[in-house]
């Protein structure tokens with residue numbers, strides 16, 4: 460109670476409104492959520508650790524700046540940080556730094572499902588999405604407390620993942636990820652690729668979903684997520700920033 464009051468008194472004193480983010484692990488196993496903010500874009504970062512352990516069926520809530528920009532949260536699977544903590548401490552989603560992701564370089568090792576936010580963006584809208592552009596590693600859902608659209612990939616895309624994309628695998632052989640066609644480098648040149656929307660394919664017109672290998676697997680199972688880079692129509696969600704929506708991210712919804 461005391462710390463709750465202190466945090467709110469500080470927010471009022473600085474005149475900075477904030478949003479409450481809740482991250483709930485509904486998976487029946489431990490995951491290690493991680494958070495990264497692109498400091499080239501963001502004026503403020505959440506005052507919360509950039510990584511934490513989330514046992515099954517537990518949640519945490521924390522404050523995020525009202526104008527958080529280019530922020531992302533993802534989950535890490537099968538981690539052990541006891542020796543050489545770093546990107547390889549987890550089967551997927553690991554980051555430079557270990558449990559705490561480095562604030563400058565601590566993005567996740569793909570494949571990893573991403574929950575992404577830019578608050579108070581163009582038109583005073585919040586923008587948010589679930590992205591499978593860097594592949595999939597956990598089901599996730601973003602909801603608001605103001606009735607804005609749900610962003611989600613609620614299906615476990617691992618077990619039925621197309622063979623060229625399937626994995627990595629845990630010690631029992633279970634697939635804990637499913638790579639995107641770009642990440643798997645299916646067309647052999649990530650610098651000029653219709654799967655990556657790069658090089659001569661770097662516009663919506665030159666990178667249609669019809670040119671993305673296995674698009675239908677990702678989009679068919681997760682129609683409210685980005686299945687490839689230019690998938691705004693499916694994946695991008697907006698919410699009126701002036702209503703100061705709070706967000707809940709649920710893993711394994």
Ligand SMILES: *[C@@H]1O[C@H](CO)[C@@H](O)[C@H](O)[C@H]1NC(C)=O
Nearest residue numbers: 537538539540541542543548
């Ligand atoms: C983590 O790794 C260390 C060093 O390899 C090992 O001794 C330990 O048993 C591992 N812990 C778990 C929970 O697997």
